[in-house]
Amino acid sequence: MERTVTPRETAYDPYDFANRRHIGPSPEEIQAMLETVGAASLDALIDETVPSDIRQSRPLDLPSPLSERGALDRLRETANKNRVLTSLIGQGYHGTIMPPAIQRNILENPAWYTAYTPYQPEISQGRLEALLNFQTLVADLTALDIANASLLDEATAAAEAMALAHRVTKTKANAFFVDAQCLPQTIAVLKTRAEPLGWEIIVGDPFVDLEPDKVFGAIFQYPGVEGAFHDYSGVIAALHESKAFAVVAADPLALALLKPPGEMGADAAVGTMQRFGMPMGYGGPHAAYIAVKEAHKRALPGRLVGVSIDARGNRAYRLALQTREQHIRRQNATSNICTAQVLPAVIASMYAVFHGPRGLRAIAERVHRKAARLAEGLESLGFKISPGAFFDTITVDVGPYQGLVMKNAVDNGVNLRKVGADRIGITVDERTRPDTLEAVWRAFGGDQLAYSDDYPDSRLPRTLIRQSAYLTHPVFHMNRAESEMTRYMRRLADRDLALDRAMIPLGSCTMKLNATAEMLPITWPQFAEIHPFAPADQALGYAEMIEDLSEKLCEITGYDAFSMQPNSGAQGEYAGLLTIRAYHKARGEGHRDVCLIPASAHGTNPASATMCGYKVVVVGTDEIGGIDVDDFRAKAEENAANLAAAMITYPSTHGVFEETVRAVCDITHANGGQVYLDGANMNALVGLARPGEIGADVGHLNLHKTFCIPHGGGGPGMGPIGVRAHMIPFLPGHPETGGNAMTVSAAPYGSACVLAISWSYLLMMAGAGLTQATRVAILSANYIAARLSAAYDVLYTGSNGRVAHECIVDTRPLHASADVTVDDVAKRLIDCGFHPPTMSWPVPGTLMIEPTESETKEELDRFCDAMLAIREEALAIEQGRYHRTNNPLKNAPHTVEDLIGEWERPYSRECACFPAGAFRVDKYWPPVNRVDNVHGDRHLVCSCPPIESYVKAEPTKTKETARVSND
Template sequence: MADTDFKFTDYQPYDFANRRHIGPSPREMAEMLSVLGYPSLDALIDDTVPASIRQAEPLAWGAPKTEREALDTLRETAGKNKALVSLIGQGYYGTITPPVIQRTILENPAWYTAYTPYQPEISQGRLEALLNYQTMVCDLTGLDIANASLLDEATAAAEAMAIAERVAKSKAKAFFVDAHCHPQTIALIHTRAEPLGWEVIVGDPLADLDPAAVFGAIVQYPGTYGHVHDFTPVMAKLHAAGAIGIVAADPLALALLKSPGDMGADIAVGSTQRFGVPVGYGGPHAAYMAVKDAYKRSMPGRLVGVSVDARGNRAYRLSLQTREQHIRREKATSNICTAQVLLAVMASMYAVFHGPEGIKAIAQNVHQKTVRLAKGLEKLGFTVEPEVFFDTVTVDVGQLQGVILKAAVAEGVNLRRIGERRIGISLDERSRPVTLEAVWRAFGGDFSVDDFAPDYRLPRSLLRTSAYLTHPIFHMNRAESEMTRYIRRLSDRDLALDRSMIPLGSCTMKLNATAEMLPITWPEFSEIHPFVPADQAEGYRLMIDDLAAKLALITGYDAVSMQPNSGAQGEYAGLLAIRRYHLSRGDAHRTVCLIPTSAHGTNPASAQMVGMTVVTVKVSDSGDIDIADFRAKAEKYAETLSCCMITYPSTHGVFEETVKEICEIVHAHGGQVYLDGANMNAMVGLAKPGEIGSDVSHLNLHKTFCIPHGGGGPGMGPIGVKAHLAPFLPGHPEKGDAEGAVSAAPFGSASILPISWSYCLMMGGEGLTQATKVAILNANYIAARLKGAYDVLYTSKRGRVAHECIIDTRPLAASAGVTVDDVAKRLIDCGFHAPTMSWPVAGTLMIEPTESETKAELDRFCDAMLAIREEARAIEEGRMDRENNPLKNAPHTVEDLVGAWDRPYSREEACYPPGAFRVDKYWSPVNRVDNVYGDRNLVCSCPPLEDYSEAAE
């Protein structure tokens, strides 16, 4: 037969996109379904998802794109953005990401696929990097304690206001805001204060501040228009009146300027964006917060501290873990439950890479360029303000504003429009001599940088005298070989998704495909300032609009806001929309929010933040919302009912049959329904919250839609709403309507949205639906394999779970003295991150495998869990000592393997349990961490590092 006659008679297209994200092969799915007793995947889904909530029409927006087609689409879209040199400032600046940091951290799945470091033994690398970050912030701000980052500068400022109100001796209910704060900061402070009844006074802190009338004040340093003032007298006056002083400070400026701590500030906040993190159309960036020691327990977010492990070796952990504000539920002053870990790590490594001399040199260079720029503008006859500045000047140009701004754009430069007569210019690390010359040409001048000598315009009284970045880690040899090895050493100490399954219930640790990650570092996405003219961000708007339309189709809502930059911010924005809706109807009295006792801690915290009164609803023994109690509470508070907050599928991992009834009850009594989108991975393509009866939901794009967790952040939490709530979505000062703003940038952390958009493009509606089905299959398969060894705590009437299952380990505590902590630490020996521990039920494990995991990985995990049960059985039967056994001593380290051994079980049993790889085994760098010691001996900055090589001189 001739070659030309050959035909592929059995050819079938291969679905690369689905197989990328969906772990089990068709053959493996059939095997798993056989274990469950179902002839097909659809039969399982029909038995799991109630028919009453199933969507009628399949998701459809055209054929899924191949990887190459999706990247081509992203390239074309990115090309519609114009990456000009933006000197707009206003909290966002050009920066240079050292390539070693870009390649080995930002683009490295060992860093970007890790989870929040709640299991410290497998998070030592990240925790060390975050400790470096905290030390850097404490040094620069001159304050005692810093957290491991917040969402953005404006959010951090609003959080600082809340701290001030809580700890101030003053009983005033007003807060003073420097008129020179960035507009987005002022907007978010207004948003935060209004529902809580706090008055916001905006003015000149040097002239208008009455310390006796406020519980606190915030000043910008340097100001948004460039002014640099010594606020020491302001801080002293506030303290004399029992009020709290807050400084929003640029960390690069602090390399040259007097620190907030030296001014007497109680709190400092700001953004570390210009420490090597691209502007990315607004984010993500790590905000910082530092406080005096007296206020550390009131600080929101996470705090990394130093403790010891079971051998007495130094070990890092999250200190005071129960201090996370949202855990206080309705008593919380903050709902923050995430951070910007990946970006904080980048910023910390930027400081390690440059050291104090390098950071100071960058700051000096930026300032000197700004002075040269100002001299040229003054030579042209323009009035340049202020007299002293760091990197920002404001120029009064009168009627020439429009002409100059247009000329600057023609030169490839964006300047800031201020009012009708002024132009703002902020220089940065990326500003080159040609940049200054382009600005001068836009103003009508033809100068060379060499025409003006370098000079300073900072008052001697404000120059910094205190040292910073003194720790040896900031003086290490910064040869790229050493930086690369240091970063590699840290990542090797962690267990991330690139090594193994992370089966965290409610957190959806799924594949973050490489093709989806590539676009975020393209300059057409990464170098766009969030406040550029609309015609320079057409690609972003096309992508954002299309992604929003797809999310609306997926959820059944009518409008979507992309502004919230975390799930908690999404909750907050959704509840604000509900509140504003009631106010628009004259229903200011509707302030009661019904929340089941099983809800995420952020739910009641968010409700409290918008001025609502939380009324808890019971949960039945089956794990469902107690419908009788819910109906009774709704009737009791009918006149004041604002809303309810529910999670679907339930927090217990089950599709509740009564969800529509719950929505109807709330609506019948004048309320709105907030459906928490944390579990959307069990709904996409099968059911739509907006069709079930919900009015608003947030979506965790860092869960369901593939944005990686980054070690605890970044995230995105856009909200979808029904049409009647659309007018109350978050505004933003850059869009001319600041009401309800919840994030510093109009579209939150926009630079990571290409990840979710790529996911939707490559999967298509059919692929997303298949992913949901397989997530449900994988969870039910695990539940079936573990049945008998462990009790599955909650199932539907048909014995099925949704996308996650709760395994009860409490019987082991009674029979063998084995706690849920012991099981979690033993899983480390097996090479696994533990499932979610003790939530929503103490002493249990919530397991969510997601659709990304193959059958082999699921089986490896089940084998490990079953082996742990057998170890507990050996204790029960007296074959293992109750106190000295592999479970109690886990995790085991290399030191255990090679050191002295006097335990009544073998080294092999200790270090190579079922599930552990023999060759590629993950070794925990420390033994079990002593949490009590860490809280009693709180150390939250870098200790001496004798084990490092000699520091560079």
């Protein structure tokens, strides 16, 4: 008789280095940690921590683990199933050239890709400067006043602009006009965003069909998907007369030559910066942009980098107007944005620094000349070309020969775009070469045509040639010798603290190892150079990878299918709730619009629900931090006729495995609702429990948390949603691939290129490794809780006194006894060489700590030693040995500048700069002292100011805002 195998008996060899890649503590360290937490074994600890009624009954059924070499061989084999043709499809995606210096020093550099969102400005000055450069780049190119630090993609940026328009306009109209020449994926995402909110989308010709008094706003594509562009000044003026809002979706490279949206009177501009150095990657990741007039700066969605000063009056960068962050506004949010595309935005900014304004203009001119040469050749063959004026895109009338020409093009190694039944669209780009043009001519029957170096006539109308300057700041005029560029990128990296330097113990955000072997494939051309709308038979490797990754995630979660479309965790929430909404509507229960959300839920949960048109009903928490089941049941029954969903996070954001989770799911189902389980804390579940078996109907996974895609300083992210079988028909679709009309991202599979990272992780870890990683993550959190419990209260524990994969440490008593705030503790940890834990969330005045499985016992001890030393410093204040307002905690963080000049503080320089946990030789020095947030918001500067404006100013007392990311 075959014996049943339980998860704890699966084959995991702790001495196999390949298995231990992601697991920091050695077997000996694990044993020592277990002794500290008072557990007889790792199995015993898990039994005490994870409720037995949610434990999965069998180990994960995944193939045996591959070595690094084996995994890379598998990825190479899969990648080679993709066919890399020259794609001239356009439609928002272009061939581009990433300068090798940027590829090596930014994209492939863990100092950049392992950093967290720059909420702690003192340790993020490098990224913040690069993002300020990005904002300046966008504001200059669009000729608008202010830009944010990037959005997910052009389509969602357009949707955010539409929402902004509705928010700021005073018209009573409830319709939004969309230029028919907008990208098809943009139109699809706009329709998806508008429908639950009751907004009408009108698609048409802005010069024929637009009635300004009937809309609250309009968006125009510049240039349009078929290549035409117009001066929209008159149309925009008419919109303004009716108090409506004007958005222009503009190609940023075209703006190097063409009149910018701001000079047409546009209120906002959106677009993608993909062609500024980021490969197509089958859809992403790419940084989108949004820029607005000065009047709308406080309504601008997403993150905004601003200039402020530090405690010494020196220039410092930080995130400005942070109360706009959506997790703070919760159900009053206007967006659920939580992830930007920071790493791609940094690359775009460096691309602009590398080329400068003259270089960008030269690239744009070359692109236009290629398009003009192409058009001349096709015209010489007798084909009709439209439009008459174009930048990089032409449309060719081929009559009944569309299919033949498309096939000929592929046979010549080129992808073109079908337009209707009898035309073909062609978009040239930075990578287009003379032999590319000759291949296109051959596809159209021009075998004898040869490329000529003679300059063709310009096809740009003189009335729309750009006259204004851009990128005038000195950073875009630096000496671009590679030595200087490399040093500039290195200087910025040295100002930041990322995972390559130290542990980042952020609760909720799971900052774990991003193994180098997992990162390598994303730069392979077979993954990087595939257009998201390339023919399916050219992306067979992607199809295989996505299918296998989906199957593995289904096995891990207990769901029956996955959609890879959402580009972030918050977007995954939105897509999951839209799936629930579509399910109810199909059953004739579209009136269901109430969403129950615990008070402890991620802040993006209520924001996502609001975007879906749902009414949020907040459920209380009990005395141990779990869902108050009685309150939940009462509100579910009270709203039974209209209950659509309940959103829960498991384990809870209080770091506890709630024992009532099945009851919560049952109550929801009994009252007609569906359960959305937020997968942000999946790092505590993999191999131990499956959400689909617990009772969840749908949920997202943060691949950039549990499944090792790096945070990239705040993005990219991926938030695919898993569903049970009854939800499958309602998953997102896409205009290029069909399926459900609901579309949430510009590309069918979101930022598909980075899926290779998570797939590599699963191939190398396999079932036993994944399960062990979860067990060690839980052990590490309990180890920190045990070591700190004598000095700090650990707020929430389960019935056996255990925490899940994170714990909440209460620093509020220090405020009462020593006037030491959670901010002071966080900034002092920077002196110790650590990124602070999550501050004041979900409980104000506390620190939420998540060590993950990747950190060694030595690093965990270094962090605990630092925290215990900080408690001793607070004790010294309590006892009068330290001054109450002039002490190491209040003055933290300390910089190299504190080592020079006069020293009048009542504690030593050594105490200030070398506290417990800090390295002596390899110490991290923050480049600025504590940043003055109030000064930055009072004197809002969000683009590169002139050098002479950097003068010392008088700091003001500031209090930092609580914040945390669901991405």
